[in-house]
Amino acid sequence: MSQARFTSCIPLPLEEKTLVGVIEKAKDWALMHGVGMRDKKNFTKDAIQIAPFVLLPSPFPRTEFNKAVELQQVLNELMHKVAHNDDFLEHTLQNALQVDEFTANLYEIWVKVRKEGIAQTLSLGLFRSDYLMQQPDGNKIKQVEFNTIASSFGAISSNLPAMNRYILRQLGCGDLIKNMPENKALSGLCSGIIEAYDLFGVPGSVALFVVEEVSYNICDQRFHEFEISETRPDIIIYRKTLNEIFEETSLNDKKQLMLDDKVVAVVYYRSGYEPAQYPSQREWDARLRVEQSTAIKCPSIHYQLAGTKKVQQALAAPGALEQFLGAGAISGRVRDIFTGLYSLDFDDSGERAVEMALADAERFVLKPQREGGGNNLYGADIREALLRMRHSRERAAYILMERILPPLVSGYVVRPGGPVPPPLTDLVSELGIFGVIIGSKDKIYSNRQVGHMLRTKLADANEGGVAAGLGALDSPYLLDL
The missing domain is CATH 3.40.50.1760 (Glutathione synthase, substrate-binding domain superfamily, eukaryotic)
Structure with missing residues (x-):
């Protein structure tokens, strides 16, 4: 099914000159107010770079x-x-x-x-x-x-929020701040x-x-x-x-x-x-x-x-x-607020969950007992993982969750070293x-x-x-x- 769409808080795309100018201001604001992280590729304790941010509030x-x-x-x-x-x-x-x-x-x-x-x-x-x-x-x-x-x-x-308020004012849209x-x-x-x-x-x-x-x-x-x-x-x-x-x-x-x-x-x-x-x-x-x-x-x-x-x-x-x-x-x-959550234990409900995921892997996310991001499996990777561990105790360390389909919105993501201007x-x-x-x-x-x-x-x-x-x-x- 096609995903629903929200409209951005201001009409997009922005004119290129305006976009480049406001991004330059936003990057400086971010660096001067600690919206930053250290560079993983060129690590030094003496510098930070901008943390990735979305130019306009979503x-x-x-x-x-x-x-x-x-x-x-x-x-x-x-x-x-x-x-x-x-x-x-x-x-x-x-x-x-x-x-x-x-x-x-x-x-x-x-x-x-x-x-x-x-x-x-x-x-x-x-x-x-x-x-x-x-x-x-x-x-x-x-x-x-x-x-x-x-x-x-x-x-x-x-x-x-303070950065986004600054950006909105620079774009002449300060009246929108009340909704943040x-x-x-x-x-x-x-x-x-x-x-x-x-x-x-x-x-x-x-x-x-x-x-x-x-x-x-x-x-x-x-x-x-x-x-x-x-x-x-x-x-x-x-x-x-x-x-x-x-x-x-x-x-x-x-x-x-x-x-x-x-x-x-x-x-x-x-x-x-x-x-x-x-x-x-x-x-x-x-x-x-x-x-x-x-x-x-x-x-x-x-x-x-x-x-x-x-x-x-x-x-x-x-x-x-x-x-x-x-x-x-x-x-x-x-x-x-719960979505569908299923055990993969070795019982009847666990077997049904495995069958569901193998039949339509795109509907689900396979999650291990981990924090920190980057650990979940999707789509074809779910099928591959479940076929590999279907008869192994390893599968009991995972849960199956129905995939959530959120609405889309158009926007600009500003990243350190990214293209200027970034694509919409x-x-x-x-x-x-x-x-x-x-x-x-x-x-x-x-x-x-x-x-x-x-x-x-x-x-x-x-x-x-x-x-x-x-x-x-x-x-x-x-x-x-």
Whole structure:
């Protein structure tokens, strides 16, 4: 079927001279306001380049945007409850654990810490729920995934609306700015770290950001530090890799995590979500040490397990949501954002899912238990993968999801080193809503929605990760349909 189309907020194409001029202004604005990343091909700590961005804000239905915002607190609480339901997690993940070594290693840490006795019952979640609009359903939002670890681009996305407002004014369309929602994702996310620090309650303690060996997405990470330092100068932040944590930290007799003779209050992971970030046992030992400590983790190991694709699929099963949210309107509202999600376990439903995917692979996405983008399979690759592992336990580590067909919009994507002017291309947008939750099994101290991001990709691109070089940062332009 042909995809529906939204109209750009201003008539396109732009006249070439106008387009070239406004892109030059936009690039300078981006560089001077930290809408940037380090160059993966020519890496140096002394320079950043623009992060890929969409020149004009992309249309998004106001009612669906508001729905996503309003649901975030419900979804925060849902994932919090899932993470604290040991039986549900164990049952949901049992087949994946047999074939997915990475998830099994995370699970092993969770089991070990529970047996020892959990030193810190509080967890901090800086979550992001991602949506595409499903055209056949009348352009209603459908959840793509729920991110519980290293939910990125809250910082840079907070700067995007100001850039888009500047661009619209330069094009003589300042009257359109009223349709762009405010975005305070950065201050909202940082408020969660600050609140967790205060709940920890040890004067002179520090916060620890867990980072990659090489940080390309440096602006997005550093802005969190700068915001916290400006708001709370008393909170000192360290950046350490998992390997450095192994070498430089220890647990004292109170199970406090010690770094440079200081107690660590909060550990915020911007790494640790994919296998390549654990190249040796040292990294796994560091992760275990942090989890054994009294530090408040963002995320705790059970929050990370709750964010796996198998859990997403299990929650779509009949009766699952009601187990956590009760049988009522709230469960119905959440179920309405789910698309078709199917297990590939070795049972009747798993066999039916395999048959469906082999019969019409274009209808589906095959997803492993991974974060960070670039891991999903589409089209002919689904058929090839399922035929290869049809009789292998490996398939239980995947889920099958119905492919979402969002509406198209014409636009310009500005990339570092890209053509000037860029071509006018068909784009699709994915909305992410950020949430903060802090709590224990028995009590939730904070639960709120704190901002959004819009990530836009070429319509014929399967993946949309900005850090992976596949998507572009954007802002929503709200439509009253």
